Amino acid sequence: MNQGPLVFLGVFAAVIASWLGLVIVPHLQFGQQDMVVLEETGESYPGGRSGLALQGAEVYREQGCYYCHTQQVRPAGEGPDLKRRWGVRRTVARDYLRDQPVLLGQMRLGPDLANLGARETNRTTLLLKLYNARVLIPNSLMPRYPYLFETRKLPPGATPSGDALPLVGPFAPPPGFEVVPGPDALALVAYLESLRAEARFYEVFPTPPPKADTNQVQDALSPTNGPPTNAVPATNATVTP
Numbered sequence: 001m002n003q004g005p006l007v008f009l010g011v012f013a014a015v016i017a018s019w020l021g022l023v024i025v026p027h028l029q030f031g032q033q034d035m036v037v038l039e040e041t042g043e044s045y046p047g048g049r050s051g052l053a054l055q056g057a058e059v060y061r062e063q064g065c066y067y068c069h070t071q072q073v074r075p076a077g078e079g080p081d082l083k084r085r086w087g088v089r090r091t092v093a094r095d096y097l098r099d100q101p102v103l104l105g106q107m108r109l110g111p112d113l114a115n116l117g118a119r120e121t122n123r124t125t126l127l128l129k130l131y132n133a134r135v136l137i138p139n140s141l142m143p144r145y146p147y148l149f150e151t152r153k154l155p156p157g158a159t160p161s162g163d164a165l166p167l168v169g170p171f172a173p174p175p176g177f178e179v180v181p182g183p184d185a186l187a188l189v190a191y192l193e194s195l196r197a198e199a200r201f202y203e204v205f206p207t208p209p210p211k212a213d214t215n216q217v218q219d220a221l222s223p224t225n226g227p228p229t230n231a232v233p234a235t236n237a238t239v240t241p
Contacts, residue, residue: 033097034097036201036202038201045094045199045201046094046095048098049194050194053190053194054191055187055190055191056186056187056188056189056190056191056192056194059148059184059187059191060103060188063145063188065103065113066104068110069108069110069111069112069113070107070113070114071105071112071113072104072114073086073090073091073115074090075090081112084111085119086115087114088115113195115195115196115197115198116192116193116195117193117196118196118197120192120193124165124166126192126193127189128166130148130149130189131145131149131167131181132144135171145185148181148182148185149179149182150179150181150182151173151177151179152177152178152180153176154176154177154178160178161178163181164178164179164180165179165181
C-alpha cells in the first residue's frame with residue numbers, strides 16, 4: 001500500500017500546526033494587548049512621544065543605532081541587565097505598543113537603551129556622546145557623529161551660546177568658533193530621552209511581601225508571651241518591718 005499521501009498529509013499538518021502555534025497565536029495574543037492605566041498617575045502606558053521624539057526615532061534608524069544597542073532589559077535570571085541598572089524591571093511586550101517598527105536591536109556593543117531616558121537625565125551628556133563619546137569615555141567604541149552638529153563662527157567679542165557643547169582640550173573647536181547641535185541631533189536626543197520603561201503594572205510588578213498575621217503579632221507583644229524581665233515577681237507574703 002502506498003503510504004506517500006499519508007506521509008505528505010502528516011508533514012503538512014505538522015507544518016500548519018507549527019505555523020499556527022509559533023506565528024498566528026503569538027500575533028493574536030500580542031496584537032490584542034491594550035495600554036494599561038497606571039494606578040499612581042491615572043495615565044495610560046505607554047504614553048505617546050512628542051513630534052520631535054518621533055523625528056528622532058527616524059534619525060535613530062537612519063544612523064543604524066540598533067546595530068549596537070538593544071532596547072530589551074532581560075529578566076534577572078537571564079543576564080546582568082538589572083544589576084547593571086539598565087532598567088528597574090524587565091521589559092515586556094506592552095512596552096512596545098506605540099513603536100512602529102519595534103527597534104529591539106541586533107547586538108550589544110553598547111549598553112541597552114530601553115530605559116535610558118530615566119537613568120540619563122543630562123541632555124549635555126547625551127549630546128557629547130553623540131558628537132564624540134571619547135570626550136567622556138576615552139576608550140569608547142561608539143562611532144562619532146560630528147555631521148549632526150554645526151561648527152559656526154562667533155561674532156567678534158561674543159561668547160559661546162547656551163547650546164554650545166562644552167568642549168575642551170583636543171576636542172575644542174578653533175578659537176572664535178563653537179559647536180552646536182543640529183536639528184537631527186536635537187531630535188535624536190529627544191527620542192533617547194523618551195525611552196523610559198520603568199512603569200510598574202501587574203505584568204511586571206514584584207510580588208508583594210506576605211502580610212503578617214495580626215493575631216501572631218498581638219500574641220508576641222502581649223505581656224504573657226513577652227520576654228522575661230529582671231523585675232522581681234510579686235508574692236502574697238507579708239513583709240514585717
